[in-house]
Amino acid sequence: MDKTFRRSDGFEPPDLFRYGWDHLRCAEILFASGPLASDSAGYLSHLGIELMLKAILLQVTGEFPASHSLRRLHTSVHEAVPAFVLGKSHLQLLEGIDRLCELRYPNRQNPVEVGHEEYYQVSSLANEIHRLIPKELGDAFHQVDILEKGGRRLGYLLTEKDPRIE
Numbered sequence: 001m002d003k004t005f006r007r008s009d010g011f012e013p014p015d016l017f018r019y020g021w022d023h024l025r026c027a028e029i030l031f032a033s034g035p036l037a038s039d040s041a042g043y044l045s046h047l048g049i050e051l052m053l054k055a056i057l058l059q060v061t062g063e064f065p066a067s068h069s070l071r072r073l074h075t076s077v078h079e080a081v082p083a084f085v086l087g088k089s090h091l092q093l094l095e096g097i098d099r100l101c102e103l104r105y106p107n108r109q110n111p112v113e114v115g116h117e118e119y120y121q122v123s124s125l126a127n128e129i130h131r132l133i134p135k136e137l138g139d140a141f142h143q144v145d146i147l148e149k150g151g152r153r154l155g156y157l158l159t160e161k162d163p164r165i166e
Helices: 013-033 035-061 070-080 088-104 117-132 135-143
Strands: 004-006 063-065
Touching (some): 035 063, 035 088, 035 117, 088 117
């Protein structure tokens, strides 16, 4: 049985969605930087979509599985939110992006091809997921200060002395 993460464990839907969205923004930068960063960009793309789907599950059901399968997460989201319907083209994109998770570990017997063209596919799917998220999650996501992330303030080095440095 898969491990399950819950709100009671300290996870919040807007945090997961923000992390996912930010991973996708970083993947865009990496894709644009050239082929040496394509593997990292592809992996971050998968992770970003994964966290967005998990945020929806956490919002609606209060929990999400420790699964990395976008296919499985999408099925769970659709069961929890029947109005969350991806069209055929977006389902095909999800299938293709699901394989990018394998970029974590290079495997010469089953290499994963990835290039800058994947960014357009990832971006299209991410925008569709964003369009379909439950209103409550969308509202919460858009109200979050972009410098607050996961219960911490980003950029404190610019405004405060870092307590770890003496």
